[in-house]
Each structure stands twice: as structure tokens, then as C-alpha cells.
Amino acid sequence: MSVKFEETKITTTTTPGGKHDLIHEVGNALTKGGGANGYLAQAYLRQLQQNPLRTKMLTSGTLAGLQEFLASWIAQDRSKHGHYFTSRVPKMAIYGAFISAPLGHVLISILQKMFRGRTSLKAKILQILVSNLIVSPLQNTVYLASMAIIAGARTFHQVRATVRAGFMPVMKVSWVTSPVTLAFAQKFLPEQTWVPFFNIVAFIIGTYINTHTKKKRIAALRRKHYGDSRSQTGRPGDEYDRSSRGGY
Template structure:
């Protein structure tokens, strides 16, 4: 009963705000009114294809997959969520592998980092895709399952804060250590000493990224997303941040290599991003993004 009263109150408030806003801004009446109506429908479960549990995110999902006229049909987002529910690990592996490989390819293109043949599709692209699918996704799947199981049914503010602390102080260090170890191996490290040196140099840099982004992302997921959408959401955030950091890192390494071999002038082969002689950026362990949570 209390839940129904609260929902009715929210719906009435949204309607009142929409009406008041429409009277003051006639030019935006249709947009605000339509949005408020859609949220009201979703909150009551009357918008086809929605449950009413997350009205705002469900309205956004409806808009992404074709709008009101296609609500309830099998759009891209609905199909993906269905695959997550039916085959969670397989779907996460395919998603993480695709994002990791794409991130490396985009970063190489943005940084003008080419291989000796002048291609942006370097050997790191399939290696990163393999890491995402076979290492990052299964690890993230298990750790998120552990986190959700530990705090299942606990919705108080204290429980949410504890969940964020556990994520940052336990889960993030595990993921970042595995991430840096994998990156060292991909970059060519072959001894325990080389791997350990990579982890020691990069650990706190990557942890700082985690401690900035993780609380914000986890708080957003707690508030707006169903649990089965957490890992894909974290993957998407990591993809955006990782692409930026990877691009900046590649540019810095290319500049350092040009300066090392040719001085400040920095001649390059064919006018592109490849250096003449010496090592390439993949010879050095990347200080990349926080991996999928």
C-alpha cells in the first residue's frame, strides 16, 4: 500500500511539474509533456516492454530502441538484455572482447600508431580482444556476482556505502592486478621480474582511476540499473575512459620514441605515426584504464 501511495505521489508530482513547466515555456510543452507522460507510463508499468522498476532508464531504453511506437517490440537493447538473462557469461565475454579490441583499434587510429606495414590493426588488437573475452569478462562476471550476492536484499544507505567500499578496496585491486599482468604479457614481458615491475609501476596509477570512477558508476548502477545490466554498463564506461587514456599513452610513447631516435624534430616513416627503428609502443607496458568492474 505504501509503495502504491508513493508511486501515485511521484506520478502526480511529475504531472504537476510538467504542467507548470509547460505553462511557462510553451515552446517546450510537447517535449516536456511527452517525456513526463512516458515516465508516468513506465512508472506504472503501462508502457509496453517496461516493468515499472526503473522508469527513467526504461524510457531512455525505449527511445534508443525506436521510440514509443516500437515499445514492447524486440529492439536492440531488449534483445541484448534478453541474451544477458539467458546466457550471461557468454554475452559478457563477447561484449568485453569486442570492446577491448575496438578500443585498441580506435586508440591506434587516434594516436596515428601504425605497424610496420602502415596499418592501424596492430597485433595488439586481437590480443586485447582475447584478453577481454577470456580473462576480463569471466573475472568481472564472478566478482560482480560475489558483490551482488553479498549485498543481496540490502538497500539501506549504509549497505550501499559498504558495497562501494568493498568494490574499491577488494574487487578493484584484484581486477587491476590481473589487468596489468595481462598487459605486461601482451606487451612482451616473459619473466616474473618484468611482470612484477609492470604491476608495481602501474598499480597505483590505475587504482587512482578506479577510485575516481568506481564510486560514481556504482552509485549510478545502484540507483538506476537492474543488476543484470551492471557489467555491460561498467564495460561501456571503461571503454570510453580506456580509449582516451590509451590514446594519450600511445601519443606520449610515440613522441618519446621520436625524441630518443631523432631529437625534438621527430621524423616519422611515411608521415605517419610509425617510428623508424627502435622499439614500438607495444614494447612497453601500457598504463591503461580500469578494467570492467
């Protein structure tokens, strides 16, 4: 058995242009495919160049849906059927693909055109200011309005109230994270990757905020319907679903 193994080994390493080359290529595909310079990354960058809007829509939609699912799973916020894949997941995916991505594509493209070829420190600082004072407020307003509609708001008054209540808290988060992410993008990333990069940062922050919000809501429902003594052992999703149906 060992002799056959050695023979196979000699055949694959000494035959020029034969099995060794094939194995080498397969190894490269397996080890480099997921890396920063691998085939998958290069294919994604190529799609960004050839079909920028479509690629950004797919990326944003996937991340938005995944964010909602992960937040529900971490917070143990289940549907009335006991699932983490709630109706909000596809709604968030639709928002990410058809609202967030096109809006970000247009606004970031305008921002990049305004400062294209301007590499001075003054120009970079001015770009960050424009992003924080114009781009971010527009994006956050659309985001809050969309979240209000997804949550069930059906009148202009309800949507406006949600936007007014959440605007400054969301803007404070943007003013902390946006300068850092934009400065990083200015220095290290090609322009076509800015929107996906911002989407990934927003995905991480949004998952944390969404999870925290869900946990607070579930804890409030526990206190309201079962009391603090029960809140330590109850199942969050079940309690939320029962309370939403009016109790037992």
C-alpha cells in the same frame, strides 16, 4: 505521376490491417531498434538473462579490441605495414573475452549476492567500499599482468615489475570513477546489466588512457631518433616502426 502517388497514399492509409499496419511495424523497427527501449536493446537484455557469461564475454572482447584499435587510430600509432589493426587488437579482444569478462562476472556476482536485498544508504556505501578495496584491486592486478604479457613480458619478474609500477596510478583512476559508476548502477540499472555498463565506462576511460600513452611513447621516440624539430612533421607510426627496426 502525381495521381498515382495519391492513389498509393490512399491505399496505404485507409486499408485496415493492410499495408498501413506493415509500414507502421517497419517504421517502429527502424526507429526504435537502436533506442533504449528498442528491439536491439531488448534482445541484448534477453541474452544477458539467458546467457549472461557468454554475452558478457562477447561484449567485453569486442570493446577491448575496439579500444585498442581506436587508440591506435587516434594516436596515429601504426604497425610496420602502416595499419592501425595491429597484433594487439586480437590479443586485447582475447583478454577482454576470456579474462576480463569471466573475472568481472564472478566478482560482481559475489558482490551483488553479499548485498542483495540491502537497500539502505549504509549498505550501498559499504558495497562501494568493498568494490574499491577488494574487487577493483583484484581486477586491476589481473589487468596489469595481462597487459605486461601482451606487451612482451615473459618472466615473472617482468610481470611483477609492471604490476608494481602501474598499480597505484590505475587504482587512483578506479577510486575516482568506481564510486560514481557503482552508485549510478545501484540506482538506475538492473543487476544483470552492471558488468556491461562497467565495461562501457572502462572502454571510454581506457581508450583515453591508451591513446595518451601511445602519444607519449611516439613523442619520446621522435625526440630520441629525429630531434624535436622533426617531431612536428613526421609520421608517428612510420617513425615508431623504423625505430623498432633499428633506424634506417
